[in-house]
Amino acid sequence: xxxxxxxxxxxxxxxxxxxxxxxxxxxxxxxxxxxxxxxxxxxxxxxxxxxxxxxxxxxxxxxxxxxxxxxxxxxxxxxxxxxxxxxxxxxxxxxxxxxxxxxxxxxxxxxxxxxxxxxxxxxxxxxxxxxxxxxxxxxxxxxxxxxxxxxxxx
Amino acid sequence: xxxxxxxxxxxxxxxxxxxxxxxxxxxxxxxxxxxxxxxxxxxxxxxxxxxxxxxxxxxxxxxxxxxxxxxxxxxxxxxxxxxxxxxxxxxxxxxxxxxxxxxxxxxxxxxxxxxxxxxxxxxxxxxxxxxxxxxxxxxxxxxxxxxxxxxxxx
DNA sequence: TGTGTAAGGGTGCATATGCGCCTAATTTCA
DNA sequence: TGAAATTAGGCGCATATGCACCCTTACACA
Numbered sequence: 001x002x003x004x005x006x007x008x009x010x011x012x013x014x015x016x017x018x019x020x021x022x023x024x025x026x027x028x029x030x031x032x033x034x035x036x037x038x039x040x041x042x043x044x045x046x047x048x049x050x051x052x053x054x055x056x057x058x059x060x061x062x063x064x065x066x067x068x069x070x071x072x073x074x075x076x077x078x079x080x081x082x083x084x085x086x087x088x089x090x091x092x093x094x095x096x097x098x099x100x101x102x103x104x105x106x107x108x109x110x111x112x113x114x115x116x117x118x119x120x121x122x123x124x125x126x127x128x129x130x131x132x133x134x135x136x137x138x139x140x141x142x143x144x145x146x147x148x149x150x151x152x153x154x
Numbered sequence: 155x156x157x158x159x160x161x162x163x164x165x166x167x168x169x170x171x172x173x174x175x176x177x178x179x180x181x182x183x184x185x186x187x188x189x190x191x192x193x194x195x196x197x198x199x200x201x202x203x204x205x206x207x208x209x210x211x212x213x214x215x216x217x218x219x220x221x222x223x224x225x226x227x228x229x230x231x232x233x234x235x236x237x238x239x240x241x242x243x244x245x246x247x248x249x250x251x252x253x254x255x256x257x258x259x260x261x262x263x264x265x266x267x268x269x270x271x272x273x274x275x276x277x278x279x280x281x282x283x284x285x286x287x288x289x290x291x292x293x294x295x296x297x298x299x300x301x302x303x304x305x306x307x308x
Numbered sequence: 309t310g311t312g313t314a315a316g317g318g319t320g321c322a323t324a325t326g327c328g329c330c331t332a333a334t335t336t337c338a
Numbered sequence: 339t340g341a342a343a344t345t346a347g348g349c350g351c352a353t354a355t356g357c358a359c360c361c362t363t364a365c366a367c368a
Binding site: 203205206230231232233234237238240241255256257258 | 322323324325326327332333334
């Protein structure tokens with residue numbers, strides 16, 4: 001590494017590709033479409049999208065959350081989150097919890113939501129297992145690590 | 155590796171995580187949202203989304219394409235592609251080419267499309283350079299490689 | 309105590325995403 | 339050559355995505 005840097009001036013910033021064919025945004029969006037379809041086909045059996053499963057799952061593991069907090073957890077825009085919870089609320093899977101601050105809407109799982117999540121879990125595990133079996137468990141772990149570094153770029 | 159496989163029966167399929175916190179789908183969707191926003195903020199200056207830039211870019215590099223062919227190239231659903239080209243057609247950036255097969259709609263860049271693409275290229279390069287500088291050029295190349303293996307899972 | 313500011317969230321708009329179902333054109337093959 | 343199968347694409351529907359702009363509530367502080 002150090003040897004490379006002292007080699008030539010051109011190597012000071014290594015390997016940045018400005019070839020249009022190497023667009024990181026296109027690459028990640030394509031992959032996201034594929035994986036979403038893959039997981040959605042499994043979860044679709046009980047009428048849940050992966051994004052909806054993710055939200056229910058977060059609420060189960062982390063307890064009631066405000067729209068803003070949930071948006072943060074999902075690395076999602078606030079307004080997107082506000083709309084994403086609507087079908088879940090409509091179907092009685094989540095509800096607004098008691099509020100001390102009249103501005104916030106703290107969402108929590110309902111009993112029906114917990115039931116649906118229980119039904120969804122084996123389907124999600126099937127999707128996860130199928131994916132990791134085909135892609136490779138170790139590779140998947142590396143990929144998740146690389147993706148989390150993308151998210152933490154801000 | 156071989157030593158691990160003979161160690162115990164449980165290690166025959168190594169490292170598959172069924173922990174809900176390790177959802178590959180959520181990980182990739184979160185990252186896709188971040189990266190899309192990142193690139194869109196750069197390209198937004200001239201009123202193009204990254205997805206639109208990608209389509210124009212493909213048409214420039216690969217020539218006129220049918221909806222189906224374009225969908226394949228973008229790893230995108232056929233109907234999604236059919237709708238994605240609408241704003242581009244409306245704004246006169248692409249147009250339908252001559253057809254031998256009355257079923258197909260072969261899309262091609264217009265002169266205005268080529269101009270817009272020329273304007274967009276420096277903005278895209280800026281986004282790409284910013285991203286790779288912060289994420290790491292080598293890491294980005296590895297990430298793209300890992301993502302392309304996801305897409306090729308089918 | 310009034311007021312400016314910050315925080316939480318909603319709405320309108322435009323695009324993105326893909327499934328199920330439909331129509332039209334083409335190709336295959338008996 | 340005519341019917342069946344294939345191919346190309348559209349449309350309705352529902353959700354996903356985030357920006358600009360707006361309202362309300364809470365808080366800090368003069």
